[in-house]
Amino acid sequence: MINTTRYARQIILPEIGILGQQKLQNARVLVIGAGGLGCPVLQNLATAGVGFIGIVDGDVVEETNLHRQLLYTLKDCGKSKSVTAAEAIQELNPDVKVRVFNEFFKKENAFEIVGDYQIIVDCTDTIGIRYLINDVSIVKDIPVVYASIYKFEGQVSVFNYKNGPSYRCLFPQTESLGSVPNCVASGVLGVLPNTLGSFQATEVLKIILEIGKVLSGKLLLYDGLHYQTQLIDFNKNPAAIEEAIANGLMILQQNSNIVNENISVATFIEKCRQDNCLVIDIREDYEEPKWEAPNVVNIPISSLENYRNQLNENKEIVLFCQSGQRSALALAYLKKEGFIQLSHLENGIESIKI
Secondary structure, three states: OOOOOOOHHHHOOOOOHHHHHHHHHHOEEEEEOOOOOHHHHHHHHHHHOOOEEEEEOOOEOOHHHOOOOOOOOHHHOOOEHHHHHHHHHHHHOOOOEEEEEOOOOOOOOHHHHHOOOOEEEEOOOOHHHHHHHHHHHHHHOOOEEEEEEEEOEEEEEEEOOOOOOOHHHHOOOOOOHHHOOOHHHHOEOOHHHHHHHHHHHHHHHHHHHOOOOOOEOEEEEEEOOOOEEEEEEOOOOHHHHHHHHHHHHHHHHHHHOOOOOEEOHHHHHHHOOOOOEEEEEOOOOOOOOOOOOOOEEEOOHHHHHHHHHHOOOOOEEEEEOOOOHHHHHHHHHHHHOOOOOEEEEOOOHHHOOO
16 A cells, blocks of 8 residues: 555656556665665665665674764664664655665675565675676676765766666776775765765666666766766677676576575565566475465476476576475476576475465
8 A cells, every 4th residue: 555645746746656656665676785875775765665675784884984874873883784774764664675684795695685676776885796796687687776986976877777788898897806996995075975876766766667768878977076977878798798697607506506405484485475486386286285376386296307498497496395305306306407596395385384
Protein backbone atom coordinates (compact mmCIF):
# COMPACT_ATOMS: atom_id res chain seq x y z
CA MET A 1 0.00 0.00 0.00
CA ILE A 2 1.46 3.35 -1.07
CA ASN A 3 1.48 6.20 1.44
CA THR A 4 -0.01 8.84 -0.86
CA THR A 5 0.37 11.56 1.76
CA ARG A 6 4.12 11.06 2.17
CA TYR A 7 4.80 10.99 -1.57
CA ALA A 8 2.09 13.46 -2.65
CA ARG A 9 4.49 16.02 -4.16
CA GLN A 10 6.22 13.26 -6.09
CA ILE A 11 3.10 11.46 -7.24
CA ILE A 12 1.64 14.69 -8.62
CA LEU A 13 4.39 14.77 -11.25
CA PRO A 14 2.91 13.41 -14.52
CA GLU A 15 6.13 11.46 -15.18
CA ILE A 16 5.70 9.56 -11.91
CA GLY A 17 2.14 9.23 -10.65
CA ILE A 18 0.88 6.24 -8.65
CA LEU A 19 2.36 3.73 -11.11
CA GLY A 20 5.80 5.32 -10.85
CA GLN A 21 5.64 5.35 -7.07
CA GLN A 22 4.76 1.66 -7.19
CA LYS A 23 7.87 1.05 -9.30
CA LEU A 24 9.95 2.78 -6.64
CA GLN A 25 8.34 0.75 -3.89
CA ASN A 26 9.10 -2.51 -5.73
CA ALA A 27 12.70 -1.57 -6.64
CA ARG A 28 15.73 -3.32 -5.13
CA VAL A 29 18.87 -1.17 -4.97
CA LEU A 30 22.28 -2.15 -3.58
CA VAL A 31 24.46 0.68 -2.25
CA ILE A 32 28.12 -0.32 -1.90
CA GLY A 33 29.80 2.08 0.49
CA ALA A 34 28.05 4.05 3.25
CA GLY A 35 30.51 6.95 3.39
CA GLY A 36 30.55 10.39 1.77
CA LEU A 37 28.68 9.34 -1.36
CA GLY A 38 26.67 6.55 0.22
CA CYS A 39 25.04 8.74 2.89
CA PRO A 40 23.24 11.13 0.49
CA VAL A 41 22.40 8.26 -1.85
CA LEU A 42 20.76 6.34 0.99
CA GLN A 43 18.95 9.42 2.31
CA ASN A 44 17.51 10.33 -1.08
CA LEU A 45 16.52 6.81 -2.09
CA ALA A 46 14.84 6.11 1.24
CA THR A 47 12.88 9.36 1.30
CA ALA A 48 11.86 8.87 -2.37
CA GLY A 49 10.28 5.54 -1.39
CA VAL A 50 12.64 2.95 -2.86
CA GLY A 51 11.30 -0.18 -1.21
CA PHE A 52 14.32 -2.48 -0.80
CA ILE A 53 17.82 -1.16 -0.09
CA GLY A 54 20.98 -3.15 0.60
CA ILE A 55 23.89 -1.44 2.36
CA VAL A 56 27.42 -2.81 2.07
CA ASP A 57 30.19 -1.43 4.29
CA GLY A 58 32.55 -3.08 6.77
CA ASP A 59 33.93 0.18 8.17
CA VAL A 60 33.12 2.06 11.37
CA VAL A 61 32.20 5.69 11.88
CA GLU A 62 35.10 8.01 12.71
CA GLU A 63 35.04 11.65 13.78
CA THR A 64 36.82 12.65 10.55
CA ASN A 65 33.76 11.38 8.63
CA LEU A 66 31.30 13.74 10.26
CA HIS A 67 31.92 16.88 8.16
CA ARG A 68 30.53 15.14 5.05
CA GLN A 69 28.72 11.92 6.09
CA LEU A 70 25.50 13.42 7.37
CA LEU A 71 23.76 10.22 8.46
CA TYR A 72 26.12 9.99 11.45
CA THR A 73 26.61 11.99 14.64
CA LEU A 74 29.36 12.14 17.24
CA LYS A 75 27.67 9.45 19.35
CA ASP A 76 27.97 7.03 16.41
CA CYS A 77 31.79 7.06 16.35
CA GLY A 78 33.12 3.51 16.64
CA LYS A 79 29.86 1.97 15.44
CA SER A 80 29.33 0.03 12.23
CA LYS A 81 28.59 2.33 9.29
CA SER A 82 26.23 -0.08 7.55
CA VAL A 83 24.23 -0.82 10.71
CA THR A 84 24.07 2.85 11.76
CA ALA A 85 23.12 3.98 8.25
CA ALA A 86 20.33 1.38 8.14
CA GLU A 87 18.94 2.60 11.45
CA ALA A 88 19.11 6.22 10.29
CA ILE A 89 17.28 5.72 7.00
CA GLN A 90 14.60 3.60 8.65
CA GLU A 91 14.02 6.52 10.98
CA LEU A 92 13.59 8.67 7.86
CA ASN A 93 11.19 6.17 6.25
CA PRO A 94 10.01 3.10 8.20
CA ASP A 95 8.40 1.70 5.04
CA VAL A 96 11.81 0.93 3.51
CA LYS A 97 13.11 -2.61 3.92
CA VAL A 98 16.86 -2.57 4.56
CA ARG A 99 19.38 -5.39 4.44
CA VAL A 100 22.76 -4.80 6.06
CA PHE A 101 26.01 -6.32 4.83
CA ASN A 102 28.42 -5.40 7.61
CA GLU A 103 31.45 -6.39 5.54
CA PHE A 104 33.63 -5.09 2.76
CA PHE A 105 32.75 -5.93 -0.85
CA LYS A 106 35.35 -8.38 -2.17
CA LYS A 107 35.76 -11.25 -4.59
CA GLU A 108 34.80 -13.88 -2.03
CA ASN A 109 31.36 -12.38 -1.29
CA ALA A 110 30.60 -10.26 -4.37
CA PHE A 111 28.12 -12.51 -6.16
CA GLU A 112 26.38 -13.56 -2.97
CA ILE A 113 25.86 -9.92 -1.93
CA VAL A 114 24.69 -8.70 -5.32
CA GLY A 115 22.03 -11.43 -5.39
CA ASP A 116 18.88 -10.20 -7.13
CA TYR A 117 19.33 -6.44 -6.79
CA GLN A 118 18.24 -4.46 -9.86
CA ILE A 119 20.66 -1.54 -9.58
CA ILE A 120 24.08 -1.16 -7.95
CA VAL A 121 25.25 2.22 -6.69
CA ASP A 122 29.05 2.43 -6.52
CA CYS A 123 29.88 4.72 -3.59
CA THR A 124 33.37 3.33 -3.02
CA ASP A 125 36.70 5.12 -3.12
CA THR A 126 38.95 2.20 -4.10
CA ILE A 127 39.82 1.63 -7.76
CA GLY A 128 40.19 -2.14 -7.44
CA ILE A 129 36.70 -2.47 -5.95
CA ARG A 130 35.25 -0.40 -8.81
CA TYR A 131 36.64 -2.92 -11.32
CA LEU A 132 35.22 -5.75 -9.22
CA ILE A 133 31.79 -4.10 -9.14
CA ASN A 134 32.01 -3.57 -12.89
CA ASP A 135 32.88 -7.19 -13.67
CA VAL A 136 30.25 -8.67 -11.37
CA SER A 137 27.58 -6.31 -12.69
CA ILE A 138 28.28 -7.27 -16.30
CA VAL A 139 28.01 -10.99 -15.57
CA LYS A 140 24.77 -10.34 -13.67
CA ASP A 141 23.53 -7.76 -16.23
CA ILE A 142 22.90 -5.06 -13.61
CA PRO A 143 23.41 -1.32 -14.26
CA VAL A 144 25.87 0.54 -12.03
CA VAL A 145 25.49 4.19 -11.01
CA TYR A 146 29.01 5.48 -10.39
CA ALA A 147 30.55 8.60 -8.86
CA SER A 148 33.93 9.64 -7.55
CA ILE A 149 35.21 12.80 -5.85
CA TYR A 150 38.52 14.64 -5.59
CA LYS A 151 39.03 17.82 -3.54
CA PHE A 152 36.48 20.20 -5.14
CA GLU A 153 35.60 18.09 -8.17
CA GLY A 154 33.54 15.01 -8.95
CA GLN A 155 32.25 12.84 -11.76
CA VAL A 156 29.16 10.71 -12.36
CA SER A 157 28.17 8.11 -14.94
CA VAL A 158 25.99 5.03 -15.43
CA PHE A 159 27.63 1.81 -16.61
CA ASN A 160 26.24 -1.41 -18.09
CA TYR A 161 22.84 0.19 -18.69
CA LYS A 162 20.87 -1.66 -21.38
CA ASN A 163 24.04 -3.25 -22.75
CA GLY A 164 25.83 0.11 -22.76
CA PRO A 165 29.48 1.01 -21.99
CA SER A 166 31.12 -0.20 -18.79
CA TYR A 167 33.59 1.22 -16.29
CA ARG A 168 36.42 -0.57 -18.09
CA CYS A 169 35.37 1.08 -21.38
CA LEU A 170 35.98 4.48 -19.81
CA PHE A 171 38.90 3.56 -17.56
CA PRO A 172 41.04 0.70 -18.96
CA GLN A 173 42.73 -1.09 -16.07
CA THR A 174 46.37 -0.30 -15.34
CA GLU A 175 48.83 -1.97 -13.02
CA SER A 176 48.96 0.96 -10.56
CA LEU A 177 45.52 0.66 -8.98
CA GLY A 178 46.72 2.44 -5.86
CA SER A 179 47.93 5.53 -7.70
CA VAL A 180 44.60 7.37 -7.58
CA PRO A 181 44.29 9.31 -4.29
CA ASN A 182 41.15 9.18 -2.14
CA CYS A 183 39.82 11.86 0.20
CA VAL A 184 41.93 10.52 3.09
CA ALA A 185 45.10 11.46 1.20
CA SER A 186 43.93 14.49 -0.77
CA GLY A 187 41.08 15.98 1.25
CA VAL A 188 37.57 16.90 0.14
CA LEU A 189 35.15 19.79 0.54
CA GLY A 190 32.39 18.46 2.80
CA VAL A 191 29.46 19.44 0.56
CA LEU A 192 30.97 17.85 -2.57
CA PRO A 193 30.10 14.17 -1.89
CA ASN A 194 26.59 15.23 -0.92
CA THR A 195 26.20 16.97 -4.27
CA LEU A 196 27.57 14.01 -6.24
CA GLY A 197 25.61 11.51 -4.17
CA SER A 198 22.43 13.42 -4.99
CA PHE A 199 23.37 13.16 -8.68
CA GLN A 200 23.73 9.39 -8.24
CA ALA A 201 20.37 9.09 -6.51
CA THR A 202 18.78 11.04 -9.36
CA GLU A 203 20.15 8.56 -11.90
CA VAL A 204 18.86 5.63 -9.84
CA LEU A 205 15.37 7.11 -9.73
CA LYS A 206 15.41 7.81 -13.47
CA ILE A 207 16.41 4.21 -14.18
CA ILE A 208 13.66 2.82 -11.95
CA LEU A 209 11.01 5.18 -13.32
CA GLU A 210 12.24 4.87 -16.91
CA ILE A 211 12.15 8.63 -17.41
CA GLY A 212 14.59 11.25 -18.67
CA LYS A 213 17.99 10.59 -20.22
CA VAL A 214 20.27 8.28 -18.25
CA LEU A 215 24.01 9.06 -18.10
CA SER A 216 24.94 5.94 -20.06
CA GLY A 217 27.95 6.52 -22.33
CA LYS A 218 28.37 9.95 -20.77
CA LEU A 219 30.61 11.19 -17.98
CA LEU A 220 29.40 14.26 -16.09
CA LEU A 221 32.26 16.33 -14.66
CA TYR A 222 31.43 18.75 -11.86
CA ASP A 223 33.71 21.50 -10.56
CA GLY A 224 32.24 22.83 -7.31
CA LEU A 225 34.88 25.53 -6.84
CA HIS A 226 34.13 27.25 -10.16
CA TYR A 227 30.58 25.92 -10.54
CA GLN A 228 31.23 24.38 -13.92
CA THR A 229 29.95 21.18 -15.49
CA GLN A 230 31.07 19.29 -18.57
CA LEU A 231 29.56 16.27 -20.31
CA ILE A 232 31.94 13.86 -22.06
CA ASP A 233 30.75 11.09 -24.40
CA PHE A 234 32.49 7.70 -24.43
CA ASN A 235 31.85 4.52 -26.40
CA LYS A 236 31.48 0.86 -25.62
CA ASN A 237 34.70 -1.12 -26.00
CA PRO A 238 33.98 -4.78 -26.90
CA ALA A 239 37.44 -5.89 -25.72
CA ALA A 240 36.84 -4.26 -22.32
CA ILE A 241 33.47 -5.99 -22.02
CA GLU A 242 35.03 -9.36 -22.86
CA GLU A 243 37.72 -8.78 -20.23
CA ALA A 244 35.06 -7.94 -17.64
CA ILE A 245 33.01 -11.05 -18.46
CA ALA A 246 36.11 -13.26 -18.27
CA ASN A 247 37.12 -11.79 -14.91
CA GLY A 248 33.59 -11.98 -13.54
CA LEU A 249 33.10 -15.60 -14.54
CA MET A 250 36.48 -16.52 -13.07
CA ILE A 251 35.45 -14.94 -9.76
CA LEU A 252 32.12 -16.75 -9.93
CA GLN A 253 33.91 -20.05 -10.52
CA GLN A 254 36.25 -19.41 -7.57
CA ASN A 255 33.28 -18.55 -5.35
CA SER A 256 31.45 -21.72 -6.33
CA ASN A 257 34.29 -23.74 -4.85
CA ILE A 258 33.86 -22.21 -1.40
CA VAL A 259 30.08 -21.76 -1.19
CA ASN A 260 28.32 -24.30 1.02
CA GLU A 261 26.14 -26.41 -1.26
CA ASN A 262 23.83 -27.40 1.61
CA ILE A 263 21.48 -24.54 2.40
CA SER A 264 19.20 -24.02 5.39
CA VAL A 265 15.43 -23.63 5.35
CA ALA A 266 15.70 -19.86 5.83
CA THR A 267 18.13 -19.51 2.92
CA PHE A 268 15.97 -21.77 0.77
CA ILE A 269 12.88 -19.65 1.38
CA GLU A 270 14.85 -16.50 0.54
CA LYS A 271 16.10 -18.10 -2.70
CA CYS A 272 12.50 -18.86 -3.66
CA ARG A 273 11.86 -15.10 -3.70
CA GLN A 274 14.78 -14.22 -5.97
CA ASP A 275 13.95 -13.73 -9.65
CA ASN A 276 17.48 -14.58 -10.79
CA CYS A 277 17.43 -17.98 -9.06
CA LEU A 278 15.84 -21.13 -10.50
CA VAL A 279 14.47 -23.52 -7.87
CA ILE A 280 13.93 -27.08 -9.10
CA ASP A 281 11.65 -29.59 -7.38
CA ILE A 282 13.14 -32.91 -8.49
CA ARG A 283 10.38 -35.03 -6.95
CA GLU A 284 7.74 -36.84 -8.97
CA ASP A 285 4.53 -34.94 -9.75
CA TYR A 286 2.45 -36.89 -7.25
CA GLU A 287 4.70 -36.27 -4.22
CA GLU A 288 3.45 -34.11 -1.37
CA PRO A 289 3.64 -31.55 0.15
CA LYS A 290 3.77 -29.16 -2.79
CA TRP A 291 5.99 -26.09 -2.59
CA GLU A 292 4.91 -23.26 -4.87
CA ALA A 293 6.73 -20.06 -5.70
CA PRO A 294 7.12 -18.00 -8.92
CA ASN A 295 10.61 -19.37 -9.63
CA VAL A 296 9.95 -23.04 -8.72
CA VAL A 297 9.70 -25.62 -11.52
CA ASN A 298 9.13 -29.35 -11.30
CA ILE A 299 11.70 -31.51 -13.10
CA PRO A 300 11.72 -35.07 -11.69
CA ILE A 301 15.22 -36.46 -11.25
CA SER A 302 14.40 -39.14 -13.81
CA SER A 303 13.91 -36.38 -16.42
CA LEU A 304 16.79 -34.12 -15.38
CA GLU A 305 19.18 -35.38 -18.05
CA ASN A 306 16.63 -34.60 -20.77
CA TYR A 307 16.20 -31.05 -19.42
CA ARG A 308 19.94 -30.42 -19.01
CA ASN A 309 20.33 -28.43 -22.27
CA GLN A 310 17.43 -26.16 -21.36
CA LEU A 311 19.14 -24.98 -18.18
CA ASN A 312 21.40 -21.93 -18.09
CA GLU A 313 24.84 -22.87 -16.74
CA ASN A 314 25.41 -19.30 -15.46
CA LYS A 315 22.11 -19.09 -13.55
CA GLU A 316 21.93 -19.97 -9.88
CA ILE A 317 20.06 -23.23 -9.34
CA VAL A 318 18.63 -24.54 -6.07
CA LEU A 319 17.41 -28.14 -5.88
CA PHE A 320 15.08 -29.79 -3.42
CA CYS A 321 13.33 -33.11 -2.89
CA GLN A 322 11.60 -34.87 0.01
CA SER A 323 14.55 -35.55 2.31
CA GLY A 324 17.61 -34.09 0.58
CA GLN A 325 19.06 -37.36 -0.75
CA ARG A 326 17.86 -37.12 -4.36
CA SER A 327 18.63 -33.39 -4.54
CA ALA A 328 22.22 -34.14 -3.47
CA LEU A 329 22.50 -36.65 -6.33
CA ALA A 330 21.03 -34.16 -8.80
CA LEU A 331 23.48 -31.51 -7.60
CA ALA A 332 26.42 -33.87 -8.16
CA TYR A 333 25.18 -34.61 -11.69
CA LEU A 334 24.75 -30.95 -12.66
CA LYS A 335 28.13 -30.11 -11.16
CA LYS A 336 29.79 -32.66 -13.45
CA GLU A 337 27.91 -31.11 -16.36
CA GLY A 338 29.61 -27.76 -15.74
CA PHE A 339 27.05 -25.92 -13.62
CA ILE A 340 28.73 -23.75 -10.99
CA GLN A 341 26.00 -21.97 -8.96
CA LEU A 342 24.40 -24.95 -7.27
CA SER A 343 22.92 -25.69 -3.87
CA HIS A 344 20.18 -27.85 -2.38
CA LEU A 345 17.87 -27.89 0.62
CA GLU A 346 19.89 -30.06 2.96
CA ASN A 347 17.11 -32.03 4.65
CA GLY A 348 14.48 -31.64 1.97
CA ILE A 349 10.99 -30.22 2.01
CA GLU A 350 10.23 -32.34 5.09
CA SER A 351 12.40 -29.94 7.11
CA ILE A 352 9.93 -27.11 6.46
CA LYS A 353 6.92 -26.92 8.72
CA ILE A 354 4.09 -26.24 6.27
